Amino acid sequence: MPKRQDGQVRVEEHVVFGTxxxxxxxxxxxxxxxxxxxxxxxxxxxxxxxxxxxxxxLRGYGILLxxxxxxxxxxxxxxxxxxxxxxxIHDVKAALRWLRANAERLGVDPTRIVVSGNSAGAHLALMLxxxxxxxxxxxxxxxxxxxxxxxxxxxxxxxxAPTELRVAHPKDPIGLLLGGNVEREIEDAASPIRYVHPGxxxxxxxxxxxxxxxxxxxxxxxxxxxxxxxAPVELHVFDGEAHAFDTDPALGRQVADLIxxxxxxKVAPKR
Numbered sequence: 593m594p595k596r597q598d599g600q601v602r603v604e605e606h607v608v609f610g611t612x613x614x615x616x617x618x619x620x621x622x623x624x625x626x627x628x629x630x631x632x633x634x635x636x637x638x639x640x641x642x643x644x645x646x647x648x649x650l651r652g653y654g655i656l657l658x659x660x661x662x663x664x665x666x667x668x669x670x671x672x673x674x675x676x677x678x679x680x681i682h683d684v685k686a687a688l689r690w691l692r693a694n695a696e697r698l699g700v701d702p703t704r705i706v707v708s709g710n711s712a713g714a715h716l717a718l719m720l721x722x723x724x725x726x727x728x729x730x731x732x733x734x735x736x737x738x739x740x741x742x743x744x745x746x747x748x749x750x751x752x753a754p755t756e757l758r759v760a761h762p763k764d765p766i767g768l769l770l771g772g773n774v775e776r777e778i779e780d781a782a783s784p785i786r787y788v789h790p791g792x793x794x795x796x797x798x799x800x801x802x803x804x805x806x807x808x809x810x811x812x813x814x815x816x817x818x819x820x821x822x823a824p825v826e827l828h829v830f831d832g833e834a835h836a837f838d839t840d841p842a843l844g845r846q847v848a849d850l851i852x853x854x855x856x857x858k859v860a861p862k863r
Contacts, residue, residue: 593849594660594856599625601658603651609690610738612670612683619687620647621698622654622664632704632746632855633695635688636666639711639836641765642680643672650710652841656848662855663700665691669716672769677782680769681723684716689741704859706747708851711806711835712765714753715784718814721748721795722787746859747794749851752806752835755785755814785817792823794858798847800833824858 604621611617624631634657636650647666654664667687670679688707695702709717720743754766757779762772770778780786795818799811811827818825828850830837838844 594852596659597625597661601625601655603654609665609667610683610686612679612686613675617668617670617683617686618647619665619667619690620651620654622658622666623698624658624661624663626661627699628661629699630701630704630861631661631663631699632706632859633663633665633691633698633700634749634851634855635684635691635705635707635717635745636664637669637684637707637709637713637716638666639709639713640671642677642712642715642769643765645671645712650713652844653708653848653851656845657852660852662852663698672765676771677769681716681719684720685723685743686738688720688743688745689738692743693738693741701861704746704861706749706855706859707745708749708751709753710751710838711753714750715755715757717748718750718753718755718784718795719782719787721745721793722784722789745793747796747855749796749798749854750784750811750814751798751838751847752800752803753784753797753810753814754806755810756783785814788814788817788821788823790822792818792821794824794854795826796851796854796858797825797827798830798838798850799827800830800835800837802832803835803837805835826854 602623638649669683759767797811
C-alpha cells in the first residue's frame with residue numbers, strides 16, 4: 593500500500609483550464625503535502641446525471657488521494673442543460689490537455705495521468721480512456737486552450753458507471769444529454785462499451801450491487817468486454833450498497849485506498 597504523507601493538502605481553487613461554449617471552464621487542484629516531481633495525477637470528473645452537480649462533489653477524493661502523493665485535478669464540464677453531447681467529453685478532454693501541458697509546474701509525470709469519475713463522470717472517464725484524440729467532431733474547434741496536447745491516459749477508474757446509453761424517454765437524463773429520441777447509432781457512439789479494444793488502458797470498476805440508478809450489471813458488462821478484449825481490468829463490488837454509496841465517509845476512504853493501490857500497481861514510474 594502506498595504511504596500517506598504528513599502535512600496539509602494545498603488546494604488551488606477556480607483555476608481556468610480552458611473554454612467551452614464561449615465561457616471559462618474551471619478546475620480545483622489538490623497538491624500533496626510534500627513537494628515532488630514525476631508524480632502520478634488523477635483527473636476527477638463529477639457525476640449528476642450529466643445535468644447537475646459540480647467539481648466540489650469530489651473534493652473528498654482530491655484530499656484523500658493527494659495525501660498519497662497524487663496530484664488531483666477536479667474539473668467542471670458543461671451540463672446537458674447548457675450544451676448537448678458531445679460538449680461534455682470535449683470539456684473533459686480539455687481538462688486533461690491542460691493537466692498534461694502543466695505537468696512540469698504541477699510536479700506530474702505526463703505519462704502517469706489517470707482519469708477517475710463517479711456515475712455520469714465515470715461514463716465520461718471511460719469515454720476519455722477509449723476515445724483517441726480527435727475522434728469526436730468539433731473537439732478542437734477553438735475549445736480547450738491547449739490544442740495539440742495528447743489526451744491518452746495511463747489508467748481509468750469508473751465508479752458506478754453507465755456503460756451503454758439507451759434513451760428510455762426524451763426527457764430522461766440520457767435523452768436530455770443526447771437530444772431526445774435519437775438513433776441507436778448516436779446512443780452507441782456515446783457508450784463506453786463500444787470503444788473497448790485490446791489497447792484500452794488498465795481499468796478499475798467500482799459498483800454497489802444494490803444500485804437501482806445504474807444497475808451493477810453495467811460494470812459487469814464493461815468488465816467482461818474488457819476481459820474478452822484482453823485489456824487489464826478489475827472490478828470491486830460492494831455488497832448491499834446503493835448508488836453514490838461512497839458519500840459515506842468510511843466507504844469513500846476505502847474506495848480512495850483502492851484507487852491509490854491500483855495506481856501504485858498499474859501506473860508505475862518509467863524506469
